[in-house]
Amino acid sequence: MAFVSWEGVLALIAGALYGALFGAVPGLTATLAVALFIPIAFFLDATIALPAIIAISSVAIYAGDVGSAIARIPGTPASAAYADELHSLSRSRGALYGLGISALGSSFGGILGTLVLAGGALALATLAxxxxxxxxxxxxxxxxxxxxxxxxxxxxxxxxxxxIGLLLSTVGVDPTLGYPRFHFGNPAFLGGLDYIAVMIGLFGFSEVLYHMGAGTNSARAADASIRREALSNFYAGPLKLIRKARKLVVRSSLLGIFVGFLPGAGADIGAWVACSLEKLTAKRQKNEERVVLAGVSSNNAAVASAWIPALSLGLPGDTVTAMVLGVFMMKGVTPGPLLFQEQMPLIWILFGTFLIANILLLPTVGLLTARIAGTALRLPFNLLLPIIAAACVTGAYAINNNPLDVGVMVLMGVVALMLRRGGFPLAQVVLGMVLGPILEQHFMVSAIKSNWNALSFFERPIALILMGACVATVILGIIAHKRRLTGNNEGG
Amino acid sequence: MPYNSIYLRIPGIVFLILAAAIWLGTRSFPSLPEGYPGPGLFPNALAFLLALVGIGLLWRPTAEVVRATHQLSGKGVTRILGGLSGALLFLLINPLTSIGAAAGMTCLVCGVAMRARIKAVLITSAATGVMIHLLFSGLLAL
Structure with a gap:
């Protein structure tokens, strides 16, 4: 059986180039790139759309480092964790060297993440x-x-x-009696809010409004010296460093895999955790190379592992997988154990494209991205934002040919802008929207099945283990939160 | 607007209003037979938790708002309104013309709102409109 078709390979390459553009331009994120692609993915076969989405997210996370290396402007939130170190390293040893560490480190992290994804998702699906x-x-x-x-x-x-996410998920008919809730008399809302329109509003249109409000006109001019650097700076030097610091790569990748696995966390947090750990445990004061390596291997490992709970349980590991789950739902594909029985070719395509993206795409497209980065960084923002705004409205409209979806998208963009300005995270809104129906439906089914006996929720062994995991998460979360606050206070 | 304590308490107030609205909105929801809670259970539980978060935000407001957007200027608000108008214009124009032309108009209005050079905005909008028309009306046969 072929892992990937020729159409899939083409989608992979096109997705990589598209992801590279979004990642390289500061302010445009991997999530935004995927959000704008989702309406197109909706019309494509899953075997073509999935490779494209994987390539977009993997390459955009790497390309986010280009802005950091050249102009100290992280292209994506995942790059912000080590932007200073990468920029300083690029100034002292050349941008191609810094980006080589980023591309090859991302590649190693991504490969490890994919291997864990292949084993972990199958095991978890069997258990599920x-x-x-x-x-x-x-x-x-x-x-x-x-x-x-x-x-x-x-x-x-x-x-x-x-x-707020959970609340948005209550729009439409309820899962118990089929009673319409919060539909404002409009039959179009009976099926719930359109998931993709909400995603485009939350991550696409809100980004446009945010930059319009801030008046971002253009990124700083890029350093043109990148074009004069030797090719060996991109491959030989970074490979030598990765061989020397292989334990760090493995450790950071495993950390990224763990963080990516947690619902709502994703590559951004993976990079921050790995970089912080490296800074805390570093023996030497000046360890920029190791900090960058820790961050890049962690964030791309998280990109892959975020798919483990998404595929096997239907829980999104990050915003990208949340959007993919939305596409799955709209196409009638149900994530979970059945996916592994009924859609196994799709699963193999997913694993295969992740490997191709990390083994072939990152080292090659990575170099290409680095070479063209200067041009991408000079794109005027005041022309780029209108294009993205047009893509957002078209994308929202194109899903169902329904103007109401554009209204929902615009409204969610405004809500997301206000949330962002108030310091509220957006990923949690998506998490709530995805998990809300699962939570309510299974609670009501369990409660009715057990004749509203609360003890029945604690009787089955696996349910007890999962409840224990919830308690452990709360305890560990509080400890980690207190440590983080203490660390922040000590650090000023 | 300066960051005083009232400004920081706005999210808490909004959460409380939202909680009250949900509670009022679910009062007419039916119950399951034998009086067990039905479709209103989940929204009511959310309303309760939203109220708790609202009280928490009123009690201890936090000011970790993104520094870059610390203060939104009048010009910033105007640009945002321009962006919103561009998106809403799409809804008005789309029934009258093709999806590409409507998207091009959105691009044009947003570009003007961003005060980009008019010649560059016109070229960008036209190119965006044609691309979207080819992609959605042509390739995806929308």
């Missing part, structure tokens, strides 16, 4: 086949709990975002 509504309820609770603690410094705001 034994789950009943009680276990799924606890899984949703676990996902929401982990999502709160992954929200950063202010847990209350993370919780608030999560509640």
């Amino acid at each position: 086949a034994m789950f009943s509504s009680f276990e799924y309820f606890w899984i949703a609770v676990l996902g929401l709990t982990a999502g709160i603690f992954a929200s950063g410094r202010h847990l209350l705001k993370g919780f608030g975002s999560l509640l």
Whole structure:
């Protein structure tokens, strides 16, 4: 069986180039790139859309480092964790050297993440086949709990975002009696808010409004010296460093895999955790290369591992997988154990494209991206934003040919802008929207099945283990949160 | 607007209003037979939690708002309104013309709002409109 078709390979290459553009331009994120691609993906076969999405997210996360290396402007939030170190390294040893570490480190992290994804997703799906509504309820609770603690410094705001997402998921008919809720008399809302329109609003249009409000006109001029650097600077030097610091690469990748696995966390947090750990445990004062290597291997490992809970349980590991789950739902594909029985070719395509993206695409497109970065960084923002705005409205409209979806998209963009300005995280809104129906449906089914006996939620062994995991997440989350606050206070 | 304590408490107030609105909105929802909670259970639980978060935000407001957007200028608000108008214009124009032309108009209005050079905006908008028309009306046969 062929892992990937020729159309898939073409989609992979096109997705990589598209992801490279979005990642390289500061302010445009991997999530935005995927959000704008989703309406197109909706019309494509899953075997073509999936490779493209994987290539977009993998390459955009790497390309986010280009801005950091050249102009100290992180292209994506995942790059911000080590932007200073990468820029300083690029100034002292050349931008191609810094970007070589980034591309090859990302590649190694991504390969490790993919291997764990292949093994972990299959194992988790086998286990999930034994789950009943009680276990799924606890899984949703676990996902929401982990999502709160992954929200950063202010847990209350993370919780608030999560509640908003859960609230959005209640629009439409309820899963118990089929009673219409919060549809404002409009039959179009009976099926719930269109997931993709909400995503485009939250991550695409809000980004446009944010930059319009801030008046971002253009990125700083790029350093043209990158074109004069030797090719060996991109491959030989970084490979030597990776061989020397292989334990660091493995450790950071495993950290990224773990963080990516947690619902709502993703590559951004993976990079921050790995970089912080490297800075805390570093023996030498000046260890820029190691900090960058830790960050890049961690964030791309997280990109792959975020797919583990998404495929096997239907829980999104990050915003990209949340959007992919939305596409799955709209195409009638149900993530979970059945996916591994009914759609195995699709799963193999996914694993195969992840490997191709990390083994071939990052080292090659990575170099190409670095070479053309100067041009990409000079793109005037005041022309780029209108194009993105047009793509957002077209994308939202194109899903169902429904003008109402454009209205929903615009409204969500405004809500996201206000949330962002108030310091509320957006990923938790998505998490709430995805997990809300799972939580409510399985709670109601379990409650009715057990004649509203609360003890029935604690009777099954796997349900008890999952409940224990929820308690452990809360305890560990509080400890980690307190440590983070203490660290921040000591650091000023 | 300066960051005083009232400004920081706005999210808490919004959460409380939202909680009250949900609670009022679910009062007419039916119950399951034998009086067990039905479609209103989940939204009511959310309303309760939203109220708790609202009280928490009123009690201890936090000011970790992104520094770059610390203060939104009048010009910034105008640009945002321009962006919103561009998006809403799409809804008005799309029924009258093709999706590409409507998207091009959105691009044009947003570009003008961003005060980009008019010649560059016109070229960009035309190119965007043609690309979107080819992609959605041509390739995807929308």
